Amino acid sequence: MADEMADPDARESGSYVVRQYDPDDRSGVLALYETVFGDRRGRGEWFDWKFDDNPYLSHVPICVAERDGEVVGARPSLPIPLSVGGTRELALVQVDPMVHPDHRRQGLFTRMAKHVYDYYGPREPSIVVGFPNEAVKAGLEKLADKLSLRDGVLTNFTEHHRVQNPQALSDSPVASAALPAIRGYLAGRDRMTSRAPDSVIDRYDDLRPAMLADIAATQRTASAHAVRDETFLAWRFLNPRYEYTTYVYRGEYGPVAVVVGEQRKTDQTIVHLSDVLPVAGGTARERALSALLGRIIDEHLDADVIVAAGTTLPRSLLADHGFLPTDRFPLSRLTSEYWFSARPIDGSGGDWTVNGRRLAEEGNWNLSFCELEVG
Numbered sequence: 001m002a003d004e005m006a007d008p009d010a011r012e013s014g015s016y017v018v019r020q021y022d023p024d025d026r027s028g029v030l031a032l033y034e035t036v037f038g039d040r041r042g043r044g045e046w047f048d049w050k051f052d053d054n055p056y057l058s059h060v061p062i063c064v065a066e067r068d069g070e071v072v073g074a075r076p077s078l079p080i081p082l083s084v085g086g087t088r089e090l091a092l093v094q095v096d097p098m099v100h101p102d103h104r105r106q107g108l109f110t111r112m113a114k115h116v117y118d119y120y121g122p123r124e125p126s127i128v129v130g131f132p133n134e135a136v137k138a139g140l141e142k143l144a145d146k147l148s149l150r151d152g153v154l155t156n157f158t159e160h161h162r163v164q165n166p167q168a169l170s171d172s173p174v175a176s177a178a179l180p181a182i183r184g185y186l187a188g189r190d191r192m193t194s195r196a197p198d199s200v201i202d203r204y205d206d207l208r209p210a211m212l213a214d215i216a217a218t219q220r221t222a223s224a225h226a227v228r229d230e231t232f233l234a235w236r237f238l239n240p241r242y243e244y245t246t247y248v249y250r251g252e253y254g255p256v257a258v259v260v261g262e263q264r265k266t267d268q269t270i271v272h273l274s275d276v277l278p279v280a281g282g283t284a285r286e287r288a289l290s291a292l293l294g295r296i297i298d299e300h301l302d303a304d305v306i307v308a309a310g311t312t313l314p315r316s317l318l319a320d321h322g323f324l325p326t327d328r329f330p331l332s333r334l335t336s337e338y339w340f341s342a343r344p345i346d347g348s349g350g351d352w353t354v355n356g357r358r359l360a361e362e363g364n365w366n367l368s369f370c371e372l373e374v375g
Helices: 023-037 044-052 108-120 134-142 173-192 209-216 230-236 283-299 315-320
Strands: 011-013 016-020 062-067 070-084 087-094 127-130 153-156 159-163 201-204 242-249 256-263 270-277 305-309 339-344
Touching: 016 108, 023 044, 023 062, 023 070, 044 070, 062 108, 070 108, 070 127, 087 108, 108 134, 134 339, 201 283, 209 230, 209 242, 209 256, 209 270, 242 270, 242 283, 256 283, 270 283, 283 315
Parallel strands: 087 127, 270 305
Antiparallel strands: 011 016, 016 062, 062 070, 070 087, 127 339, 153 339, 159 305, 201 242, 242 256, 256 270
16 A cells, blocks of 8 residues: 555655645645535545545545645546446546645646656556546646547537426526426427336335346447446445436336436436446337336426436437437537546557557447546
8 A cells, every 4th residue: 555655756846746645635635625616525425435435446546736735736536447348447537626726827737637647657547537627628638748638539528408497507587488388398298208107117215236237237338338337336326415216127128227316415406317227228228218217207307407418328319308418509508518538548659449449439438427427
């Protein structure tokens, strides 16, 4: 443990030191979360779940910037296992880059981003994944050569929103006036989509990772996605910022499962379609998913917004159930844009191929909230 945490590449520039996280930094990183994000997202059990309890590295993969003994910047990462071409690869998910407002414009974002690559270059993980917003994306693009960004993929990460209360996206008078029309549109969509008898859909309020792992294993895909084995699922769906419910279709097209996550302690009721298992499949899977979405929507008609993300749910299926994509009007004007980035941690020298899959091609990835929500 001590050898793994030793950091021979820690560099000092003026009074700033950029280095790997030490357990004594915990309170400083928590305070930085509160200062930068304006909430207490880094507090208590959430921080412990995300970093200390993660089962894939024996240390906490956070890079910190320190000045005079105070943590003034952090570049947290999160290891998760990916299946690429059917083979397991460990990836480092970049999350929550932070610099204290009093210490910005000192090059700390650049130094911390480069430090992650220098530190993990000779180590596992081998892949860096991120879901940056526009500001972070712009910062990464300035470091494209240093971070092997051009060897990887950078593309829009589309969400799909079923907006049941337009005021959740905008507090304008237009949003309020649009509510009756939206409800009429969604009711029409719901009448046109299939519903399954309750007898073929089971609902679980408790976590059942072994069951979900078995369902995930019924269909395989070579596209890159999180490994949904029992170890991963047992950790993944203990995220204390969400309350999870699992729906399993067991009719002639099953088994297929959807994990629903409702955000806790928010002013609005935001419901995520947090995961779909198996992650791929054909027409039978789509029929089961349509029945599951019908049940989930029926039980969450009072939610302000129901949200899906990524590509594990077909766009056409989501459209049938009243979901609109964030990469098209009108949601492109009302929602924040997020991106998906992935690149080799030590540079690929050109064609980035892992286990026969060209990971610089966005079509070789199949992601959802399962990967995004860990942030």
